[in-house]
Amino acid sequence: MKRHLLGLCLALLLALPAAAQDRFASALAGLGEGFGQTAEVAERLGALGDPRAIPLLRALQDGTLRRTPAGAVLLPNGTDAATGQPADATGAEPVRINNRVRQVLRGALGRLQLISPDPAERLAAAEAVFRSPAPENVPLLQSALTQEREARIRAQLELALAASQLRADDAAAKRDAVARLGTAATTEARALLIEARAANPEIATAIDVSIAAIEQRLALRRVVETLFQGLSLGSVLLLAALGLAVTFGVMGVINMAHGEFVMLGAYATFVVQELCRGIPWLAPWSLPLAVPAAFLVTALAGAVLERGLIRHLYGRPLETLLMTFGVGMILQQAVRLAFGAQNREVVSPSWMQGTLMFPGGIAMTQNRLWIIVFGIFVLLLVVAAIRFTRFGLEMRAVVQNRRIAATMGIRTGRVDAMTFAFGSGLAGLAGVALSQIDNVSPNLGTGYIIDSFMVVVFGGVGSLAGTLVGALTLGVVNKVLEPYAGAVLAKVCVLVAIMLFIQRRPKGLFALKGRAAES
Amino acid sequence: MNAAQLTAPAPDPLLYLDGVSVVFDGFKALNALSLIIDPGELRAIIGPNGAGKTTMMDVITGKTRPTEGVVRFRDHDLTKLDEASIANLGIGRKFQKPTMFDKLTVFENLELALKAPRGPLACLRWVLGGGDRARIEQTLEEVGLASRAHDLAGVLSHGQRQWLEIGMLLMQDPELLLVDEPVAGMTDQETEHTAALLVRIAGRRSVVVVEHDLEFVRALGSKVTVLCEGSMLSEGSIDHVQNDPRVIEVYLGR
Amino acid sequence: MSATLASPAPSGFGRMTLRLVLIGAVLILALLPVLNQMPTDSALHVSDFVVTVCGKWITYAVLALAIDLAWGYAGILSLGHGAFFALGGYAMGMHLMRLIGPRGVYGHPVLPDFMVFLGYQELPWYWLGFDHFPFAILMAMAVPGLLALVVGYLAFRSRITGVYLSIITQAMTYALMLAFFRNDMGFGGNNGFTDFKELLGMPLNTPNARSVLFYASLALLLGALWLCSAVTRSKLGRVLVAIRDAESRVRFLGYDVTQHKLFVFVLSAVLAGLAGALYVPQVGIINPGEFSPANSIEAVIWVAVGGRGTLLGALLGAFSVNALKTWLTTVAPDLWLFALGGLFVAVTLFLPRGLIGLFTKAPK
Numbered sequence A: 001m002k003r004h005l006l007g008l009c010l011a012l013l014l015a016l017p018a019a020a021q022d023r024f025a026s027a028l029a030g031l032g033e034g035f036g037q038t039a040e041v042a043e044r045l046g047a048l049g050d051p052r053a054i055p056l057l058r059a060l061q062d063g064t065l066r067r068t069p070a071g072a073v074l075l076p077n078g079t080d081a082a083t084g085q086p087a088d089a090t091g092a093e094p095v096r097i098n099n100r101v102r103q104v105l106r107g108a109l110g111r112l113q114l115i116s117p118d119p120a121e122r123l124a125a126a127e128a129v130f131r132s133p134a135p136e137n138v139p140l141l142q143s144a145l146t147q148e149r150e151a152r153i154r155a156q157l158e159l160a161l162a163a164s165q166l167r168a169d170d171a172a173a174k175r176d177a178v179a180r181l182g183t184a185a186t187t188e189a190r191a192l193l194i195e196a197r198a199a200n201p202e203i204a205t206a207i208d209v210s211i212a213a214i215e216q217r218l219a220l221r222r223v224v225e226t227l228f229q230g231l232s233l234g235s236v237l238l239l240a241a242l243g244l245a246v247t248f249g250v251m252g253v254i255n256m257a258h259g260e261f262v263m264l265g266a267y268a269t270f271v272v273q274e275l276c277r278g279i280p281w282l283a284p285w286s287l288p289l290a291v292p293a294a295f296l297v298t299a300l301a302g303a304v305l306e307r308g309l310i311r312h313l314y315g316r317p318l319e320t321l322l323m324t325f326g327v328g329m330i331l332q333q334a335v336r337l338a339f340g341a342q343n344r345e346v347v348s349p350s351w352m353q354g355t356l357m358f359p360g361g362i363a364m365t366q367n368r369l370w371i372i373v374f375g376i377f378v379l380l381l382v383v384a385a386i387r388f389t390r391f392g393l394e395m396r397a398v399v400q401n402r403r404i405a406a407t408m409g410i411r412t413g414r415v416d417a418m419t420f421a422f423g424s425g426l427a428g429l430a431g432v433a434l435s436q437i438d439n440v441s442p443n444l445g446t447g448y449i450i451d452s453f454m455v456v457v458f459g460g461v462g463s464l465a466g467t468l469v470g471a472l473t474l475g476v477v478n479k480v481l482e483p484y485a486g487a488v489l490a491k492v493c494v495l496v497a498i499m500l501f502i503q504r505r506p507k508g509l510f511a512l513k514g515r516a517a518e519s
Numbered sequence B: 001m002n003a004a005q006l007t008a009p010a011p012d013p014l015l016y017l018d019g020v021s022v023v024f025d026g027f028k029a030l031n032a033l034s035l036i037i038d039p040g041e042l043r044a045i046i047g048p049n050g051a052g053k054t055t056m057m058d059v060i061t062g063k064t065r066p067t068e069g070v071v072r073f074r075d076h077d078l079t080k081l082d083e084a085s086i087a088n089l090g091i092g093r094k095f096q097k098p099t100m101f102d103k104l105t106v107f108e109n110l111e112l113a114l115k116a117p118r119g120p121l122a123c124l125r126w127v128l129g130g131g132d133r134a135r136i137e138q139t140l141e142e143v144g145l146a147s148r149a150h151d152l153a154g155v156l157s158h159g160q161r162q163w164l165e166i167g168m169l170l171m172q173d174p175e176l177l178l179v180d181e182p183v184a185g186m187t188d189q190e191t192e193h194t195a196a197l198l199v200r201i202a203g204r205r206s207v208v209v210v211e212h213d214l215e216f217v218r219a220l221g222s223k224v225t226v227l228c229e230g231s232m233l234s235e236g237s238i239d240h241v242q243n244d245p246r247v248i249e250v251y252l253g254r
Numbered sequence C: 001m002s003a004t005l006a007s008p009a010p011s012g013f014g015r016m017t018l019r020l021v022l023i024g025a026v027l028i029l030a031l032l033p034v035l036n037q038m039p040t041d042s043a044l045h046v047s048d049f050v051v052t053v054c055g056k057w058i059t060y061a062v063l064a065l066a067i068d069l070a071w072g073y074a075g076i077l078s079l080g081h082g083a084f085f086a087l088g089g090y091a092m093g094m095h096l097m098r099l100i101g102p103r104g105v106y107g108h109p110v111l112p113d114f115m116v117f118l119g120y121q122e123l124p125w126y127w128l129g130f131d132h133f134p135f136a137i138l139m140a141m142a143v144p145g146l147l148a149l150v151v152g153y154l155a156f157r158s159r160i161t162g163v164y165l166s167i168i169t170q171a172m173t174y175a176l177m178l179a180f181f182r183n184d185m186g187f188g189g190n191n192g193f194t195d196f197k198e199l200l201g202m203p204l205n206t207p208n209a210r211s212v213l214f215y216a217s218l219a220l221l222l223g224a225l226w227l228c229s230a231v232t233r234s235k236l237g238r239v240l241v242a243i244r245d246a247e248s249r250v251r252f253l254g255y256d257v258t259q260h261k262l263f264v265f266v267l268s269a270v271l272a273g274l275a276g277a278l279y280v281p282q283v284g285i286i287n288p289g290e291f292s293p294a295n296s297i298e299a300v301i302w303v304a305v306g307g308r309g310t311l312l313g314a315l316l317g318a319f320s321v322n323a324l325k326t327w328l329t330t331v332a333p334d335l336w337l338f339a340l341g342g343l344f345v346a347v348t349l350f351l352p353r354g355l356i357g358l359f360t361k362a363p364k
Ligand SMILES: Nc1ncnc2c1ncn2[C@@H]1O[C@H](COP(=O)(O)OP(=O)(O)OP(=O)(O)O)[C@@H](O)[C@H]1O
Pocket: A513, A514, A515, B024, B028, B029, B047, B048, B049, B050, B051, B052, B053, B054, B055, B056, B096
């Protein structure tokens, strides 16, 4: 992307007519022959709009520009500014400047940077012009706009142009500026219009129309962005909760170490990254590699936990809760001792970095988009595993009637272990995703475990569709409430809402209703 | 109302069920069931497994909400009340699978069932008076558990648990007793004793007994209702229903 | 008497011995502040540290009793009791902050330092009244009690039981922790309250104040013990056990289960709040970390280790686990979390009746 733009700029540069090159060379005449003349040259160069002037003027500003007795101007790297060829530097003296020249230089450089080959520089220049609007900037900005391709810079240029036009005396230009600002969707544009409204009562109605248009667009953007953030938080919750939906929802085992399994998944990602670091062609793919690795590590940990400890506590949920909490504690401390208490960084591969801009100035970070995609993928995986595999069938059979399943030759113990391992493996997958947006630290899981339980309880224990709806709802509601109530109060509100919601206590898809007084 | 014309208008029935249906995931456990119990009446209910006998009791005691229909106890709409309120109106129940508090002694189980104020503060201040103690001991005699008074309920045999739950029902002193299969697991002698006990109670209280043991039902000597597939199949004396061809077909067999 | 038959309590010989041990322990504890006053070279001298630590443990023991009452007897496993404890602590902390007066770093006559720092102009309304000790104590009971009332009402009415209730209460303390971490809540944010100067006219950190607080805690413990045993020996106690083991059967006997659970839950929260109120002046600090879910669940494990469903077990657990913690965190701090985690596993798997279960025969 960047590369293309650079290429484009270069092509444009090369295509500059030879006459322009001559004009650049001739504009240099008089440089260094007194402050007045030097200032004039700077002024001329600024108006000329040739990018080669930028390093030259900058050198002039720093006092590293030299002039030979023959009148050639030398850049700091020893080349002749006019020809671009290495030149004889004997007797060259630095060109001296005074405050007046400095002032002219700043203006000239600012305008020149608008067409600099470096996009970051252009953006900064556009911002600078926007901050000090003046009618004389108009032609410059207009010409910069004809060349500019990058959307972000264009938007900033438009803004600067409108701001400058609003300062001009030309009523038609003002109306034009107001109308064009009305098509923007930024708070800056709105602020500009509000400011202009007081100064230009004659076009107040036009300004109001534009402000309203901006506000509408801003509101829409807010809605879309909130929704996006909510969905991405929801996908994180979904990932963390899917494992619980299997272990807690389907098996009825309450595993408080689930959060630690998520944490183990994140550390597995970290370890895979470190292992791949030495192999350059593999390094960008460490994250996809971490997906199966994290799944296997946590699934194995889950199987060990189930066979070794949990199975002795079936039918005693409160004890299971306490015991697994203890296991979580041990895991956390073990990781803390092994990897240290500080945060570990898992870098996103380059193909996941950056922000996607959508029309209307809607920004979405790529890694969050990927997490949404990953969340959907894992959900489908779980549905497929439960619905369409032999393992899923046995799992459902054991949950519904353990005794009969056993008499039909299903090894219930093995199914229990596999189901639990599967749920734990899903926690590992959540860890892979979390490593992309959160710090990988030993207590990574604690922040998510409570929310995930809420999701499972809210969505209806044992129901995958409920888990999906619950996770997305919680995510979105959290983000919607956040601006009004603050993140913390939003959490509290959601909690209270859930408590009110579980009035009709969900019993789960697979749970059979008991018949005794106790059911 | 239509149903009022169908059944003979008895003066102020104690319990009144009309058109009660219960649907579990599309399965009709009760199907437009109507039933009237008069004050002081003893009624036996029989029917094949899955006929909906227990479900009917669930509906009356508030455990299950009917999908439709009217359930009234005196002037109270039972479909609007929770289990505790229904119990406090004077409806006591013995469960098909005897259920009590295994970590409490037999005596304590009876003490909890004893009719007395039920609020937390009342329970905190509660002192077992001589009269109440005498009542509990009398009940212990009645159900033959006097020697086990201070054993944990959890160690009792199935038959003893049946007796203990009947004892708890007696302690509640309810106006309407719903008794689900009381004699399963009892000896013949105990069965006779239970029948006599229920008949004795029936004069003062209304009693609804669900039982598969026809000898026992005969010993009760009461009106019998036959349920099948969630609705009433036949009603009348034991001889009447035993000779009803439909009852013979679905329940008694040849 | 049937009242003495409350079955979950250990019976017979074991019970008598345990009672003697308890009385002995209380006597020894009561002597500690006296021994603290002995000359330092005396063999009987007890250091300040021991007195403070034991005072702290006593408040923990009250918390354990509160949890045991709800969990061991009524089957309500609350993973949020730390929140009630912390709220009581905050109420007392607010009182202590008000008592600092102009002695703070900024020397403001009314506002605590953190408020001056955050630019408060006047005391928030919810701080009013906390300059009075009786009011602070009242709040230390009322706030946890009210919270328990609301949360309990919502939960019990909806028949949320078992692990669901545990998760809800854990979420409750988690939400409170997040809330108290915020500066704009007016409770000192991250740092909470500290640098207390005096209480009831006694400068803190003097032997005198230490003994007074110590004896107050001991009195609270004995009071709580008396109250809990009154509850558990009454018919209410038997109703609670019945609810724990067969909740809906209790309903069919006509008991309003919601009311009973609510009663014991609120009572338990109030006890926890009082314990927190006495804890804070002894440790000299209260911060949002006290709300962390891990704290609550750690307190639950004291009860599990000691033996739930017996009041003595709760005390035994609170003292023994905390003694282990104090010792281990000085000897090998890294091992403590392993040990604690191991305790969770070991107790649930191998010692379901707790340490008490080792001394008394199982109820059949
Ligand atoms: N909670 C429930 N969920 C689903 N189905 C139920 C439920 N309760 C009862 N049923 C069904 O309703 C039908 C009636 O059951 P019910 O227990 O009332 O029969 P019953 O007449 O008491 O039988 P039995 O003589 O065996 O005790 C049965 O088929 C049962 O499976």
